[in-house]
Amino acid sequence: MSTNTASFKTKIVLQLLVWVPLFATVYAIFTLWGRMITLTDLTLLLVGYVLCAMGITIGYHRMLTHKGFEAPDWIRAIFLILGSMALQGPALNWAATHIQHHANSDEDDDPHSPLKSFFHAHVGWILDDFRPDLQRYAGPLLKDKLVVFISNTFFLWFALSLLIPFLIAGWVGQGGHFNLSAAGYGLLWGGAVRLFLNHHVTWAVNSVCHTYGGREFVTTDASRNNLLIGLLAMGEGWHNNHHAFPRSANHGMHWWQIDPSAYVIGTLEKLGLIKSVVRIAPERLAVRRIRADVEEERDVLPGLHLPTVHLPGVVMEHGTAMAAAASTMAEVVSKASVHQSPL
Ligand SMILES: [Zn+2]
Ligand SMILES: [Zn+2]
Numbered sequence: 001m002s003t004n005t006a007s008f009k010t011k012i013v014l015q016l017l018v019w020v021p022l023f024a025t026v027y028a029i030f031t032l033w034g035r036m037i038t039l040t041d042l043t044l045l046l047v048g049y050v051l052c053a054m055g056i057t058i059g060y061h062r063m064l065t066h067k068g069f070e071a072p073d074w075i076r077a078i079f080l081i082l083g084s085m086a087l088q089g090p091a092l093n094w095a096a097t098h099i100q101h102h103a104n105s106d107e108d109d110d111p112h113s114p115l116k117s118f119f120h121a122h123v124g125w126i127l128d129d130f131r132p133d134l135q136r137y138a139g140p141l142l143k144d145k146l147v148v149f150i151s152n153t154f155f156l157w158f159a160l161s162l163l164i165p166f167l168i169a170g171w172v173g174q175g176g177h178f179n180l181s182a183a184g185y186g187l188l189w190g191g192a193v194r195l196f197l198n199h200h201v202t203w204a205v206n207s208v209c210h211t212y213g214g215r216e217f218v219t220t221d222a223s224r225n226n227l228l229i230g231l232l233a234m235g236e237g238w239h240n241n242h243h244a245f246p247r248s249a250n251h252g253m254h255w256w257q258i259d260p261s262a263y264v265i266g267t268l269e270k271l272g273l274i275k276s277v278v279r280i281a282p283e284r285l286a287v288r289r290i291r292a293d294v295e296e297e298r299d300v301l302p303g304l305h306l307p308t309v310h311l312p313g314v315v316m317e318h319g320t321a322m323a324a325a326a327s328t329m330a331e332v333v334s335k336a337s338v339h340q341s342p343l
Helices: 002-031 039-065 073-084 091-103 118-127 134-143 145-152 154-171 180-210 227-232 239-244 260-270 282-300 318-324 329-340
Strands: 308-311 314-317
Touching (some): 002 118, 039 073, 039 091, 039 154, 073 154, 091 134, 134 145, 145 154, 154 180, 180 227
16 A cells, blocks of 8 residues: 555646746746846846757766766766756666667657657656666676765756746846745746756757658668757657667767767867867768668658578668778777667
8 A cells, every 4th residue: 555655645746846847937937927027037047058958968867867978977977967967867767768779769668769659758657657677787897886875866866957047037136135025936937938948959859859750771660850849859859869879979970960968078078178088980970870871762762672681690782881991890880789779
């Protein structure tokens, strides 16, 4: 009975976490008829959104989950705390869920595939109280004291993410007195609306970017590159690129694929603050694009027969093998293994 009660309480909390920011955002828009948003509120919203989004994209995703670069503890702590402030679960849970996604993309064990339903991929899987298997998918991270500490203190960072805009809006421009009403609006715009945007833009990577957009690289999942989500999600919308090359610190693979997270990573690298940034060599990108071209050709000409070539540990079509011959066999096999491994 206690388990059922706990589960019921958890589901209520999850419902509140999902719907309160949504209704608060609707309320915030409604208030615009009587009170223009102040510069302080707008700044809190935009700065808070960008910082927390980068906590997710750079901290939780590219650094922690995929090990796209190495950073000293103080930088890791900053990014993981910012990620915690986006209220998408503790870093350990986020990483384990995401590794499970890469290991089973658009298959039965994918936590949030749109093949089940678009709503499920977007938010339904959260409302269903999905619990990741930490030991199985994030075992090594359980030995990382910093990651465990920030995960265990998750709600402290979340509370701070609400308290900070509340206090700033209450003091700034209020003539030396704390204005409770202004503080409330700061909490509304810099807290609830900011959370709503952080949530739905990240969730759109799971739903929209596995449903709508183009595919440049062949992968075994339905991942897509989506310009709108690419812009809003600090570069995470180039999701087909990401599934093709999970460890790459850059998700944009062309100059026009805007990837703000990659720009920040590049700047930190130039400043000597982070190292071992993973980037994909142009020849590896070229080989994967040729594979994509062959797949497209087969789709356009369904009668086209491409003989299958069997190589140790990898199966590919004749045209692909010809192209891959320009590279080395080790490259082909390593590509196949990279595709299997989320890390
Ligand atoms: Zn994905
Ligand atoms: Zn990923």
